[in-house]
Amino acid sequence: MPTIAEKLKSRELDLTRAERQLSAAILENYPIPGLGSITELADLAEVSTPTVARMVQKLGFSGYPEFQHALREELREIISNPVEKRAEHAPALPESHMLNRYAVGVYDNIRATLENVTLAEFDALCDLLADTDRRVHIAGGRLSGTLAQTFYLHLQMIRRDVFMIPPRASWAHSVLDLLPGDTLILFDVRRYENATLLLAEMAHERGVDVVLFTDQWRSPIQKLAKYTFAARIAVPSAWDSGVALLLLVESMIAKIQEDHWETVKARTDELEKAFDRTRLFRKFT
Structure with missing residues (x-):
């Protein structure tokens, strides 16, 4: 099932001005704003309580209590740790092989992710x-850093001036080199790391455009991001899947390479000469 955040983004053009204002208030610190009373949410968004009630129904809920229950369930999923996730999936797992079950979960994640990407x-x-x-x-982050590394290695082959920010212990040095107009790509999935949020805040303060790759519940970094790409990550496992996020990353790499092939080819030719001199790869001659 789509998350409430996904529903809000997909229905954006169908909302009234007041409802869009309400949607923005919910998404800014998602899902916390919707956990209070209907009056508190209306006051936060500076809209009327009937506006809240109408938009909740537009999203397919019978009323605010059902909407709020759904948000609480999402919050429970966001903060769950690997042991809790495994316990949740275990009773309902079918008897078929894990390879098939996992593949079905990944396929569903990819499909749902693509449905929510704005081209x-x-x-x-x-x-x-x-x-x-x-x-x-x-x-x-701790695990999503592998996706960041993949993006970095490919993008650095395509163009110059691409930098990988090191782990938290030494990234303060990298902050010194962030300049207005730079772009900072961040990967942050549940349980959302405080260090990544802090890096986003410090970069934003320096006039850097923040781009966020996150999950269906959306990292709090989204309120600072110029672009946010939310991918589905839940699978029948104690750990989340990065396949849908990897699909987005590799698709972007492929498009940039295709759109700028002559430049990319010249840079790649130089790189291959360097590989030859360093004898990095085995020669079959």
Whole structure:
């Protein structure tokens, strides 16, 4: 089932001005604003309580209590640890092989992720990342750092001035080099790391454009992000899947490479000469 955040984003054009204002208030610190009373949410968004009630029904809920219950369930999923996730999935797992069950979960994640991608934003980010007048910095969390590293290695082969920000112990040095107009790509999935949020805040204060890759519940970094790409991550496992996020990353790499092939080819030719001199790869001659 789609999250409430996904429903709000997909129905954005169908909402009235007041409802869009309400939607923005909910998404800014999602899902916390919707956990209070209907009056508190209305006051926060500076709209009327009937506006809240109407939008809740537009999203398919019978009323505010059902909407709030759904948000509480999402919050429970967001903060769950690997042991809790395993216990949740175990009783309902079918008897078929794990490979098949996992593949079905990944397929569903990819499908749901693609349904919520805005192609205009996808293309706009690719154009931004291809602009060599703007430097690019990339960082991830404890596990999502592997996705960040993948993005960095490919993008660095495509263009110059791409930098990987090191782990928290030494990333303060990298903050010194963040300049207005730079782009910072961050990966942050549940349980959302405080260090990644702090890095986003410090970068934003320095005039850097923040780009967020996150999950269906959306990291709090989204309130600072110029672009947010939310992918489905839940699978029948104690750990989350990064396949849908990897699909977005690799698709962006492919588009930038295709759109700027002549430049990419020249850079790749130089790189291959360096590989030959260093004898990095085995020669079959």
